[in-house]
Amino acid sequence: FILVFSIILHTTFATNLPRAREATLIEVSSPTEVLIKAAGLGIDKKHSKPKAAVLDQSANDDAAKTAVWFVLIGGSDPLIQTEKEKVAFQKIEEAFFGIDNIRKFISWEADYYDKRLKTDGGKSLKIEKSFKINKALLEEYLVNKSVFQKFTNISASVGMPTIMVIPESNNDIAPLDLLTQNPDIKKGAEVIEAYLSAKQFSVVVPEQQQVLQELSSTQFALGGSDDDYSYLLALSIGSDVYVSYNISISTRIVGTSDVKKAVVGCRAYETTTGRLLGTETGYSQERPSATNAALIEEAMSDAVDKVISRIINYWKTDLKLGIQYKCIINVSNVFDSEQAEEIIFAVGDACKSVASLLKENTVADHTYDISLWVNPEKYPAVSDIYRAIKASYTGEGIVKRVSISRKLILLSVEEE
Template structure:
């Protein structure tokens, strides 16, 4: 009788241990299951190439997909197209580590077939390529069009990336000027008024940027240029570049220059455009792209230019966004030129005192050149909402500096706008 009782107790103990073991394994199994589910949603293929900017909101891609059959592979290709725009494109939507971390939290639900369908506006019926892989899966390539702007808007609403309004609230809306490239000494404004193809190029860029809520200006008044040249021709430190001078004069954060060629190809005409974005205060090149239209027969030049320009400006825009995000970290940027007209026994003491003043009111400083007549600076600040407030703070710090008082120097304003300050240091 003891043996059956002992066996019964052992069975009960074993059952209890099995239940406990199952409970211990359950969280692990759940984690594995969730991880497998998340992995299953991400595209198996990540091979895609950019084809064209179809419109200001849509881009066309060649995307490959992998699956057990053609239907599954095509669904994977749709996911791949979206994944490419998010992570792999030259102008990837998700860029910073913080944005990548935020997206990981929603990645599984984002890559469901139902959600991806919200962004696909077109997929060709034609299969560009199809191969049977060694593991038995099928890989196909399709032409797919994605609404990139809707994709960005949804990520903004989910808090993954900052929207244009959010960035504008922090750093201010970037002001962009658009002008054609012309030979040195010639007027870009005259070229805009004279050549309809050049005018069309400016219109395409302006339309593309305003659709994304950037502030854009294409200067068309000769008076603005004439006034600028006459007002600043005596100031050292401003380059002999009309586009650069215009951008500074109107307070543009960025200026975009472009060139256009319409040429005869094998079967028809095509347009080739070059597009460059510069940081106004430093004239630093932010990005450059070349766009091509397909060769077409009997198509107006304007249509070819629009196709080519959409391709180029779409890629340059990502460089502009990167510049904008940098502005948030370091503050608004200004080119400040101090014109020294006063007589000072020791110029070095003056420049040392000036640097002490600038340290008080800026987050970052870069001295381009300093001579007896001129001190040229790039300044960053994030404490003052307007250039007017910034100048007031600088002027106050200048007046209260003990070394400045000892030297008997006084700061005067010649011209101040969003990006350029022309100031004069005189004897008090």
């Protein structure tokens, strides 16, 4: 009885929530705005014979609510993602969807309908029209209402995620060479940089001379690893996430004009494991006489906005466990296989005493490859982690530092 009553009560009083809840993302207009086509369902409860003006206003208001609802909850990459955020938003959703509040987040709306159709024997009106929604204002509002945690609060304790941006490449040319030699590839990196910077991420676009030495030392420390170039580079410069991308521009003749279209692929990976966080494809419109740069910006904007949503969701989730590091321990060959096994067991125990969570990636005869999640308040610097592991180790030999970067800890166990 109580459950039934609560459902009836919610249905009776939840008058501000959108009715239509049908919408489509048209384009990402900028790092802060998206263009949405939304349906609206107009009703007139005051008159036995519905008034056209009332139906129109009701449908317009409902379409506006639906457009904002789509950005918040309804799309494939909504702003509200975690269960905690959903519960917090439910507490304020009735007031939030008041039409005066909703209008604050609409920066533009079409002055015409894409569709207009009377339904239910003329008692209701269904429309479709387009709106531009300001996502930045939405995020700010939800932070102020404690639905979202303020990113500055997160960054104060653990730092914002550092993201490396690098193009995909085949074996013929290195990605870093593509950045300097191909203007289309360079433009792609610039667009991604702009979007990430607008979201307050720390962005790294590696330059050739800056990273070659670090990359070489990382490969050497990993024993001449054949791992993906981008993955090794991300580890060497200490990014939390790396974003790779590719660009393709096609041309065809329409009538007497050449029209061009850009297609871009954008992928985000977790640096310490190489795990794919999200992949999206973006498209520009076919346009005559358009520059490659304009087409790339249009297509990349569509793709990178969705990938950023995946990165934000990953970062929120991962922070619950602590800061993640990749740690590789090599045991000296002076120890035989049985000794090395006991040493690896002892190293594992030392690492577990430091980590809130430990995941084993590889356990070989003389190599121990793990991922660690560490409390940043207890171990604010990566060197603190090394010191704690070294102090906790009770096995044969001595733990020594090979190399330590922001996300990669390379250690060895040597004979004393």
